[in-house]
Amino acid sequence: xxxxxxxYPLAALAAVMVHVLLILILMINIDWPSDEASPGKxxxxxxxxxxxxxxxxLAEREQRIRDAERQKREAELARQRERERQAELKxxxxAxxxxxxxxxxxxxxxAELKxxxxAExxxxxxxxxxxxxxxxxxxxxxxxxxxxxxAEQRREQERAEQALQxxxxxxxxxxxxxxxxxxxxxxxxxxxxxxxxxITRVWRIPASAxxxxxxxxxxxxxxxxxxxxxDIVRSSGDATFDRSVEDAVRKASPLPVPDVESGxxxxxxELKFSFEPKHKR
Numbered sequence: 001x002x003x004x005x006x007x008y009p010l011a012a013l014a015a016v017m018v019h020v021l022l023i024l025i026l027m028i029n030i031d032w033p034s035d036e037a038s039p040g041k042x043x044x045x046x047x048x049x050x051x052x053x054x055x056x057x058l059a060e061r062e063q064r065i066r067d068a069e070r071q072k073r074e075a076e077l078a079r080q081r082e083r084e085r086q087a088e089l090k091x092x093x094x095a096x097x098x099x100x101x102x103x104x105x106x107x108x109x110x111a112e113l114k115x116x117x118x119a120e121x122x123x124x125x126x127x128x129x130x131x132x133x134x135x136x137x138x139x140x141x142x143x144x145x146x147x148x149x150x151a152e153q154r155r156e157q158e159r160a161e162q163a164l165q166x167x168x169x170x171x172x173x174x175x176x177x178x179x180x181x182x183x184x185x186x187x188x189x190x191x192x193x194x195x196x197x198x199i200t201r202v203w204r205i206p207a208s209a210x211x212x213x214x215x216x217x218x219x220x221x222x223x224x225x226x227x228x229x230x231d232i233v234r235s236s237g238d239a240t241f242d243r244s245v246e247d248a249v250r251k252a253s254p255l256p257v258p259d260v261e262s263g264x265x266x267x268x269x270e271l272k273f274s275f276e277p278k279h280k281r
Contacts, residue, residue, distance in 0.1 A: 015058055015061055015062055015065070019054055019058055022054045022057065023054065184264055187258070187264065188264060188267050191256060191257060191258060191264075191268065192268075192271065194256045195252075195255045195256060195257075195268075195271065195273075196273055198252045198255060198256065199248050199249050199252045199255075199273070199275075200248070200275075201252070202248050202251045202252050203244060203245065203248035203275070204244055204247075204248070205241075205244060205277055206238075206240045206241055206244050208238060208240055208241070209238070209241050209244075209277045210277065211276070211277050211278055213236040213237070213238060213241050213276065213277055214234070214236055214274060214275070214276045215232065215234065215235065215236040215241060215242050215245045215274070215275050215276075216232070216233040216234035216272065216273070216274045216275075217230055217231065217232055217233060217245055217246065217249065217272070217273055217274075217275070218230070218231045218233050218270060218271070218272050219249055219255075219270070219271045219272075219273065220269065220270050221255060221257060221268055221269060221270075221271065223257075223260045223265060224254055224257070225253065225254035225255040225256060225257040226253055226254050227249055227250055227252075227253035227254070227255065230246045230249045230250060232245075232246065233272065245275045248275075
């Protein structure tokens with residue numbers, strides 16, 4: 001009983017008040033015995049009846065209170081269970097959402113990692129392709145340089161061989177000319193003397209000339225003795241004197257030379273002469 005009162009103080013207080021109210025009602029409604037009746041016996045019967053009614057009503061009231069409290073506890077327990085269920089559902093939803101976000105983040109990381117690996121692989125392939133192109137280009141340049149060196153070496157060798165052949169041919173030709181000239185030395189000198197004499201005959205020495213002057217010229221002749229070119233090799237220092245010598249050469253053309261068929265004309269293709277005023281006198 002005390003446990004119930006401690007657990008439900010308001011209900012106990014209400015029960016006590018109901019009992020007091022019932023007692024007051026019973027006391028008001030009691031027909032007090034007359035003087036003829038036995039006062040002690042009548043009072044005892046009425047008190048017993050009131051007590052019986054009061055205890056029954058109190059029990060029923062307590063039962064209703066207990067039922068209400070039980071229903072309240074059950075409702076509270078149901079609400080508590082519903083809150084727990086909702087909390088569990090919320091926890092599950094949050095866990096599912098967290099798992100979904102983690103899964104999405106994981107997939108995103110995997111996608112980014114895959115993209116990064118593909119980019120790195122592409123970069124490596126491009127670098128390898130570039131390295132191969134550069135290596136191939138380097139190989140082609142080296143091959144071209146090698147071929148160019150070999151071609152240059154061949155050309156150099158050919159030029160050297162040609163130069164050697166030309167040198168040998170020139171030496172042979174010179175030797176032949178020397179041999180030929182040795183046999184025709186007098187004839188060659190005779191032609192040269194005739195050429196210089198012809199030029200000297202037509203040479204008009206300027207009045208400004210003096211005996212110390214000297215002019216050297218190079219005369220290039222064509223077959224038949226035609227003068228092709230006259231060059232001053234060494235000037236006398238007097239332009240008028242030099243020009244008089246050049247004019248004399250051109251005026252004396254054609255000069256006496258041997259025929260080409262004689263084989264001696266090569267000795268007369270280029271002739272060098274020196275002229276001084278004293279040669280005229």
